[in-house]
Amino acid sequence: MTSKLQDWLDxxxxxxxxxxxxRRDEFRRSSGEPLDPIYVNGxxxxxxxxxxxxxxxxxxxxxMYRGRLWTMRQYAGQEDAEASNRRYRFLLDQGQTGLSVAFxxxxxxxxDSDASMSEGEVGKVGVAIDSIDDMRTLFDQIPLDRVTTSxxxxxxxxxxxxxxxxxxxxxxxxxxxxxxxxxxxxxKEYIARGTYIYPPKPSMRLITxxxxxxxxxxxxxxxxxxxxxxxxxxxxxxxxxxxxxxANAIAYVEAALQQGMAFDSFGPxxxxxxxxxxxxxxxxxxxxxxxxxxxxxxxDRFGSENQRAQMLRFHTxxxxxxxxxxxxxxxxxxxxxxxxxxxxxxxxSLHTNSLDEALGLPSExxxxxxxxxxxxxxxxxxxxxxxxxxxGSYYIEQTTDALEEEARNYIEQIDALGGxxxxxxxGYQQAEILEAASGFQREVETEAEAARDGDRSxxxxxxxxxxxxxxxxxxxxxxxxxxxxxxxxxxxxEKLERLRDGRDQTAVSAALDAIxxxxxxxxxxxxxxxxxxxxxxxxxxxxxxxRQVWGEYRERIVV
Amino acid sequence: MSDTSTLTDQIRVLVAKPGLDxxxxxxxxxxxxxxxxxxxxxxxxxxxxxxxxAEAALQEDVHVVALSVLSGAHLELFPRVVDACRKRxxxxxxxxxxxxxxxxxxxxxxxxxxxxxxxxxxxxxxGDIAEYVRAHVPELDRS
Numbered sequence: 001m002t003s004k005l006q007d008w009l010d011x012x013x014x015x016x017x018x019x020x021x022x023r024r025d026e027f028r029r030s031s032g033e034p035l036d037p038i039y040v041n042g043x044x045x046x047x048x049x050x051x052x053x054x055x056x057x058x059x060x061x062x063x064m065y066r067g068r069l070w071t072m073r074q075y076a077g078q079e080d081a082e083a084s085n086r087r088y089r090f091l092l093d094q095g096q097t098g099l100s101v102a103f104x105x106x107x108x109x110x111x112d113s114d115a116s117m118s119e120g121e122v123g124k125v126g127v128a129i130d131s132i133d134d135m136r137t138l139f140d141q142i143p144l145d146r147v148t149t150s151x152x153x154x155x156x157x158x159x160x161x162x163x164x165x166x167x168x169x170x171x172x173x174x175x176x177x178x179x180x181x182x183x184x185x186x187x188k189e190y191i192a193r194g195t196y197i198y199p200p201k202p203s204m205r206l207i208t209x210x211x212x213x214x215x216x217x218x219x220x221x222x223x224x225x226x227x228x229x230x231x232x233x234x235x236x237x238x239x240x241x242x243x244x245x246x247a248n249a250i251a252y253v254e255a256a257l258q259q260g261m262a263f264d265s266f267g268p269x270x271x272x273x274x275x276x277x278x279x280x281x282x283x284x285x286x287x288x289x290x291x292x293x294x295x296x297x298x299x300d301r302f303g304s305e306n307q308r309a310q311m312l313r314f315h316t317x318x319x320x321x322x323x324x325x326x327x328x329x330x331x332x333x334x335x336x337x338x339x340x341x342x343x344x345x346x347x348x349s350l351h352t353n354s355l356d357e358a359l360g361l362p363s364e365x366x367x368x369x370x371x372x373x374x375x376x377x378x379x380x381x382x383x384x385x386x387x388x389x390x391x392g393s394y395y396i397e398q399t400t401d402a403l404e405e406e407a408r409n410y411i412e413q414i415d416a417l418g419g420x421x422x423x424x425x426x427g428y429q430q431a432e433i434l435e436a437a438s439g440f441q442r443e444v445e446t447e448a449e450a451a452r453d454g455d456r457s458x459x460x461x462x463x464x465x466x467x468x469x470x471x472x473x474x475x476x477x478x479x480x481x482x483x484x485x486x487x488x489x490x491x492x493x494e495k496l497e498r499l500r501d502g503r504d505q506t507a508v509s510a511a512l513d514a515i516x517x518x519x520x521x522x523x524x525x526x527x528x529x530x531x532x533x534x535x536x537x538x539x540x541x542x543x544x545x546x547r548q549v550w551g552e553y554r555e556r557i558v559v
Numbered sequence: 560m561s562d563t564s565t566l567t568d569q570i571r572v573l574v575a576k577p578g579l580d581x582x583x584x585x586x587x588x589x590x591x592x593x594x595x596x597x598x599x600x601x602x603x604x605x606x607x608x609x610x611x612x613a614e615a616a617l618q619e620d621v622h623v624v625a626l627s628v629l630s631g632a633h634l635e636l637f638p639r640v641v642d643a644c645r646k647r648x649x650x651x652x653x654x655x656x657x658x659x660x661x662x663x664x665x666x667x668x669x670x671x672x673x674x675x676x677x678x679x680x681x682x683x684x685x686g687d688i689a690e691y692v693r694a695h696v697p698e699l700d701r702s
Contacts (some may be wrong), residue, residue: 105579109606119636121579185629194605196636234584321584325681360631360663360682380647434587441588445684454670468682479661557604559590 004047005040005541008062012052013037016062023066027385037066038387052150052471053388054293057389057400059287059346064236065384071349072374074152075317077102077127078361081137082125088142096373099142099149099180102126103160108195110156110543113492126152130492131499131538136165136170144168148350149180150225150315155197157184158210159539162530167216181222181271181315184210185410187248187420188227190553191429192234197543200421201551204255206525209464211256211266213526219324222271224252225315231323231429232275238286239403241274244420244429246294250411251420252304263302267309276338276345277319284390285399287314287345297411316342317351323436327467328479331355332547336373343377344390353508361482417474430558444469496538503536511535512545519549570696572623572644575580575603575612577640580630585659589625593692609636612641616654620626622696625657633662638673651676651701665668 027035038058040047049055052062056554061067074091077084087312088099103126106118112130113122122128132391139149144167153160161182168178187201191195194202206226214223228236228245236244248269248422256266276283276289294312298304318338323331332355338354354362378384390396424430440463442523445463448469465468511532517530574590576583582615594600601619603612608647616624624644626637637658644654658678659668667678678697679688 116580117606121630122638124631125580132637189581192581194583195579201596233582299659358661360661406573434591437588438591439591441685445686448684449686465682476664481665555604557602559587559594559600559602 001194005050006036006220008047008050008053009037012050012062016052016067020063020067022063023068026462028367029507035061035386039392041392047479050552054299054310055292055309057157057292058314058391059421060291060348063379064346064387065343066387067377069384069410070343070347070374071098071148071370072378073098073100073315073349074367075102075152075351076124076367076373077485079105080128080491081134083453083485085140085142085322087094088327089363089495091141091367091371092147094368094369095375098349099139099147101149101151102155103151103153104128105195107160107306107539108153108156110159110197110540110547112538112540113489113497116542118489122492123484125347128488128492129160129163129539131536132163132166132498132533133495133499133536134492135167139167139171142175144171145173145177150183151180152183154183154186154193154195154271155206156543157182157336157541158526158529159207159533159542161210161214161218162526163213163539165530166534173331175218177220178218178549179220181225182210183227184224185227185248185272185273187243187251187424188230188245189513190424190555191231191244193230194555196553198546198556200551202519202546203553204252204421205522207252208256208261209524209526211252211261211269212259212506213524214269215255215261215266221269221547222265223269225475226252226337227269229273229274229275229317231433232277232319234433235321236429236433237436238277238279238282239406240432240436241299242286242290242407243273243414244432246297246407247411247420248467249294250297250301253303257302257504264306264309267298267302267304267306271348272312272314274314274316274347275319276342276347277453278322278337280337280341280542281339281395282403284345284459286394286398286403287342287347288388288391289314289404290314291346292400296431304342312350314342315349315351316345316347318353320353320357323353323355324465324468325358325477327356327473328359328411330467331358332369332373335370336377338374340377340381340383343383344388346388356482359479359481360479361484363480402545411515425556427556427558430556446483499536499538507535508537510542511537512541515542516545516549519546551552562640569685570598570623570692571621572598572625572692573616573619573621574601574625574627575640576605576611576614576632577602577607577626578626578632579606580628580632581605582629583627583634585629586625586627589627589659589679589688590671591633593625593689594691596686598689598692603640603699609639609643611646612640613649617632617647618661621654622699622701623655623657625659625690627659628662629660631661633658633660634666634669637670637675638674641674650674655695655699658690663670
């Protein structure tokens, strides 16, 4: 055994297992032979950096899934707070270990359900939240001191954080006890996802306000989940996903540094979110490369001395865009492969997509299969019993190196354009993503044409999508289509009317005025939003008061 | 054929995203593919109201209005766009209305009733969309 490995076993590993025992006393092969926590390259080989050691290529913790499995966190939310609360309690009953809230588009873009812009969209892609009344219902009978909650919310993240903290307070849970994440990543909204409201400058200020507030008041809260997922869904490559995401991260860090914050104080609360697509081995290399690259950026670019600020912690979702409407049962297999890659890549939490999501909203049965997929990987497959089991594979290590290098080049290009915000304004990432998406489409269609012509021998660069351009069948799918209750908007409007009738209008106006005045200064807006939501100001009212000061962003159209 | 007549013959397409949905990969891919197929394509960008789309269709005098929604709001939003267009004299008789997105078959049937001549879902080949447009635009009453 190398002395380096022995030092690690006696040092960080022993320390970690001393504090938190592993899931089992021993992990064994089928013959009963006990497994080591990690394997290195032969008895006299170089061990290299081990898990929990800079640059964290092999994982951020010394025990990884031997200590605790990843958090199984299914993204869910639909219709109104009552319906979504039922789904959350179902998922928790089924063994899910964290919540992940999907909001409808009006909530994400700062419109109340009764706004004209909300027509047709209320309760569709997630739950409609207009006020503290909805938020209270959403977490009814869910103890916010014991469950962590991830919220996919960006432009209105500070309002939702305020609502969450206010409801927790009503449950008797202090701000220092709540745990969770707001996505709060506006830059990828401009690039790919589209739920922006304000121009970049005030949007970045909302984010640094949350960094500052949470560092002081909500220590267990992840203030941002810097996301490659949506850029990948929009079409970018694995290397671009890392490069564009980390370039956005650099922009957030620089904005916070400009506000006088120290990297090592807010750095540990930065978290990341990636997609996992079907190229199994490449995806594993991608996660390892992202960890290593972020560690070096934190240390070398920002001078970090705090290890926790150098560790890239991330959530993964399997690739929505890889799901097919044709032969939807095949999506279970795709999702299984992708989930397995995310686990072999060392993810901290995971959402597995449901088989019917290329057709509509997921049914309860499909969601249950998706959760069971994670449980089978975690409890039956054995991949969680040793750390980074693929580390040292020639191909995995080379892929890790190559993706890191390629991603680094993208970051350099973005730096040369003046940073992520400036590059977005020039349409750089948008154009790169569209180019990659077009290339993908061309490959899929080349394959389809080859199938039509019966010509597969020409060596054309086609891409096979099983059931779509090869191995097609004519059978109609029998997937049930989940429908959103069309009366949800009317019910939200009635709730809003009752809310507005019952609240202290003078106090609401004063709270909104305070927000508007502070928006023109550099006073932190989060405490003012917390006051406003407690006075039953609505999400749309708070967003409108900021719209009046900051205006709205208009996209740069790249086709 | 003179340059002028080429321009007159060129098929003009408006690709638009009504509602709040920001998933524009499909809309952009279709816009590019139709442009590559020789058509003039105007893409509105995201978050368009029915009136904004109808106004753009009028200004650009398009043969085709192609709408994309992935948020599930198609049954509410698509017919509203047709209504807003009708108010400006743009009808399914003189303009081809196409839909795309995560649209169940039975919803596609309902949309055909409101004036949509075709709905293209996940897995559609962009070549098929271009071919469909080329085949059906000559049938429009553009007098």
